[in-house]
Structures are given as structure tokens and as C-alpha cells.
Amino acid sequence: MSDAADRNTTQPSLQSRVIDKNRELDNKGLLRKRVKVILDTEHANCFEVDDLPYINFSSNDYLGLSRSANVIDALHKGAQDYGVGGTSSPLVTGYNQAHQQLEQVLCQATGHEAALLFCSGFSANNALMKSLFNDNDTVLADKLVHASVIDGLQESGAVIKRFLHNDLASANTHFERHAPCALLTESVFSMDGDIAPLAELSALCRQYNAWLIVDDAHGFGIIGDKGLGASTLAGDIHIDAQIVTFGKALGGQGAAILGSRELIDYLVANARHYIYSTALSPAMACAVCAAVEAIIERPSLNEQLQQNIDCFIEACKTKDITLTGSTTAIQPIIIGDSARTLAIAKRLKEHGFWVGAIRPPTVTQGSARLRITITAEHCAEDINAFVAVLADILQDD
Structure with missing residues (x-):
């Protein structure tokens, strides 16, 4: 038997490798999946998933230029x-x-x-x-x-x-x-x-x-x-x-x-x-x-973004939510454990807020986080409502 044939009989098939890797990642809470969003054509930062409405706090469209x-x-x-x-x-x-x-x-x-x-x-x-x-x-x-x-x-x-x-x-x-x-x-x-x-x-x-x-x-x-x-x-x-x-x-x-x-x-x-x-x-x-x-x-775009970032930081301060010191549109909240991060993001979704749950290997082990992004198209009402819900979830967790 040739070396190539011998390897083919001793190594798992590609199909088995794919299935095993998916199962391994799923057991660790790290299996990534796509989500189809239905965009709201009238309201920025809003969309639906499975017929449920959400306010988006995970977009990189910081100035709303899309x-x-x-x-x-x-x-x-x-x-x-x-x-x-x-x-x-x-x-x-x-x-x-x-x-x-x-x-x-x-x-x-x-x-x-x-x-x-x-x-x-x-x-x-x-x-x-x-x-x-x-x-x-x-x-x-x-x-x-x-x-x-x-x-x-x-x-x-x-x-x-x-x-x-x-x-x-x-x-x-x-x-x-x-x-x-x-x-x-x-x-x-x-x-x-x-x-x-x-x-x-x-x-x-x-x-x-x-x-x-x-x-x-x-x-x-x-x-x-x-x-x-x-x-x-x-x-x-x-x-x-x-x-x-x-x-x-x-x-x-x-x-x-x-x-x-x-x-x-x-x-x-x-x-x-x-x-x-x-x-x-x-x-x-x-x-x-x-x-x-x-x-x-249009410098007003950046001015509005900065106002919204300041609004978020101040609201978190009022609710005793620990931030990292970022002054930009990216506002992470470090949770640590991947499963806990996913659970908090899921509870936020139950209240109509969509936030990225970032886990290893995107970030280092033990630093799983909510990656909250603020845009110029958010409004103070939505920011304050989001922070209030987040504070309650973190307190109960």
C-alpha cells in the first residue's frame, strides 16, 4: 500500500473532521453562525430578526453614511x-x-x-x-x-x-x-x-x-x-x-x-x-x-457621534457600569466568561437590543465582552433605555 493510501485509511475523512470541529466549537459556545437581518428602511439602527424588532448597538457604520x-x-x-x-x-x-x-x-x-x-x-x-x-x-x-x-x-x-x-x-x-x-x-x-x-x-x-x-x-x-x-x-x-x-x-x-x-x-x-x-x-x-x-x-456628523458617546458614558457612570476608558464609538464591557457573555447578550435581545458578544479567539481567553458601538444615528432616548436594561441585567447576573 502506498504512503498516500495508508494516510487515507488512518486519518479521519474531511466530512468527519468538519463535523467534529463544529461539535467541538458548539460545546465551547464558540460556533459562529450567520443571522439574517431585515433592515428597517425608515429607521436607522433598527432591524428585525425572526419577526422581532431590535435596536442595533453593534454596527460599525459610525456616522450613518451607509x-x-x-x-x-x-x-x-x-x-x-x-x-x-x-x-x-x-x-x-x-x-x-x-x-x-x-x-x-x-x-x-x-x-x-x-x-x-x-x-x-x-x-x-x-x-x-x-x-x-x-x-x-x-x-x-x-x-x-x-x-x-x-x-x-x-x-x-x-x-x-x-x-x-x-x-x-x-x-x-x-x-x-x-x-x-x-x-x-x-x-x-x-x-x-x-x-x-x-x-x-x-x-x-x-x-x-x-x-x-x-x-x-x-x-x-x-x-x-x-x-x-x-x-x-x-x-x-x-x-x-x-x-x-x-x-x-x-x-x-x-x-x-x-x-x-x-x-x-x-x-x-x-x-x-x-x-x-x-x-x-x-x-x-x-x-x-x-x-x-x-x-x-459635515462636521456635525462627528459632533453628533461624540454627543452620543458622551451620553452613553455618562449613563453608564450613573448606573455604576464599569467601562474600559474608551472615548471612541467602540465601548466594550468586559464580562470574562464566554457563556456568561452570550447569556447577557441573549437577555439584551429579549429586551430588543442587539449587541455583539465577542469571544475567543477574536479576543484573548478570559476577556469575552459585549462590544457596544455607538453611532451618530442613535438618539439619547434609546441610549438611556439600553443602559438601564443593561444595568438591570448585570445586577441580576
Whole structure:
């Protein structure tokens, strides 16, 4: 019998592996499942699941731009002008004036020389890591960087060193010991909502002649001058590569890598995600342009979001609910145990409030949490009602 045949008789079948893994995850309360939501076309942050209504406190549409009339009109006109799909790879005939205009708008907003569009933030992060680094490199990353960054680094072959979350002393120690060629962080961390000390990290990178790479997925549209992201924060910040995603505050879909002209030219020639994928929809590029313009021209969007965040924080303080200190739209409440987190989220749903129950491996063991997100489209009445119910559930739990 051949080695291959012998392996086939001793290893479980693929079907058995799938069934066993599903059962294992289900027993641990970690089996993820999709939920079909029926959106309320008249009321933002409202939807139905199985004919039951909910107020949504788990959306990343922080400014409500996914439902903006101007953004929708731009998407419609873009589809009329350029068609719906990208039609081919950007290196064939999939790159047109709609894509170029969005790249220029993003560069003007952030101060970078050039940009490259991708169909998702995961793809952009993954492509940058795999294309830029190799097994001769040592790279330093915050302990809590996104899975797309870690996956890309692992596939690149680079040596990965992790510094303690937002800890400058830890980062400095790793620079002294390992001489990494780049440091990777997020601007606003997706599960904690805290902001990285970018000015200080930038200074460290300059000191050690390393690149600073920032995943600005949850920051662009929210932080910085006019909400224009990490590169516009106060302080002397130089970012060598900045990833902006369109599916959060911009309300769309897709992403961009921003950096020097040399970096973008290098990625065009080497990033397999870019070379072998159909281009981002030109209609979506038009919509994202309109969303960036809305952030610049309508500061009231960010002002309303901040009012709602303040309202939530104050309501929690009044009800003695412990928060993490986040000042952004992402407001986690650490529960710890996965089963308990799921149970609390279920009870919130029974009262008509939908909140994400985040468990390992998305977060570390023992830090399961409710990931509450506030948007500009929430109202004080709904926020206060939600906090009152949450306080009662936590007290009874």
C-alpha cells in the first residue's frame, strides 16, 4: 500500500473532521453562525430578526453614511456612468477614472503621495504584509493587531515580535533587542476602542530607522483633524503605510493602502491580491468619494457621534457600569466568561437590543465582552433605555 493510501485509511475523512470541529466549537459556545437581518428602511439602527424588532448597538457604520442620500446617489450615478462591477483585474482593464479619483481624494485627505484600492480591509492588510516582508525581516506588532495583519505576517515568513498593547516601554525594549524593520499598530483598536500613541510610536520608529504601519480601519472618519484619520492627529506623526477601510465610518465596502509613490508602485507589481483580483466596483469608488466629502463638509456628523458617546458614558457612570476608558464609538464591557457573555447578550435581545458578544479567539481567553458601538444615528432616548436594561441585567447576573 502506498504512503498516500495508508494516510487515507488512518486519518479521519474531511466530512468527519468538519463535523467534529463544529461539535467541538458548539460545546465551547464558540460556533459562529450567520443571522439574517431585515433592515428597517425608515429607521436607522433598527432591524428585525425572526419577526422581532431590535435596536442595533453593534454596527460599525459610525456616522450613518451607509444610508446617506448623497452617498446613495453617488453609488447610483457611478453605476450608470461606469457599470456595477470592476469587470477585470486593475492590471487588465479594471482600473478607470472612478478608481483614480478616489485614490486622489484619499491622498488629499491624508497627505500621502499615492493609494491602492482593494475589495476589503482584510485583503489590503494581508496583501501589504505578504508583499512587503520576507523571511529575512523581523517585524514588531502590537499584541492586539487585527487577524488580517497576523495572517499576512505569518505567510510572509517574517519573524514576528509582539509588544504589550499600547506600551511604549515594551516597544522600545523590542527595538533594542531585535532591531525590527517595521512596527505595526491600529489607530483605534477594533475590540477595545482605545487609541494608539501614534506620535510616540512614530518617534520610536524614526529613532530606530523603522517603518510605522497603521491600520486605520476604525479611526478614519472618527479621529484626527476633521475626522480624517491617523495621519491628521495632533503631534509629529509620520506613517509609512496607512490602511483605510471603507466599511466602517465611510459606510461602504473596500479599502486602500496609502503611502509613498514607490511603495504603491511596488505593490502594483508584487501584491498578488491586487494582481489577481477583480477591481473594486467603480460605483463603490464613487460612493466612497462622496462619503469622504461628507466627513469633510459635515462636521456635525462627528459632533453628533461624540454627543452620543458622551451620553452613553455618562449613563453608564450613573448606573455604576464599569467601562474600559474608551472615548471612541467602540465601548466594550468586559464580562470574562464566554457563556456568561452570550447569556447577557441573549437577555439584551429579549429586551430588543442587539449587541455583539465577542469571544475567543477574536479576543484573548478570559476577556469575552459585549462590544457596544455607538453611532451618530442613535438618539439619547434609546441610549438611556439600553443602559438601564443593561444595568438591570448585570445586577441580576
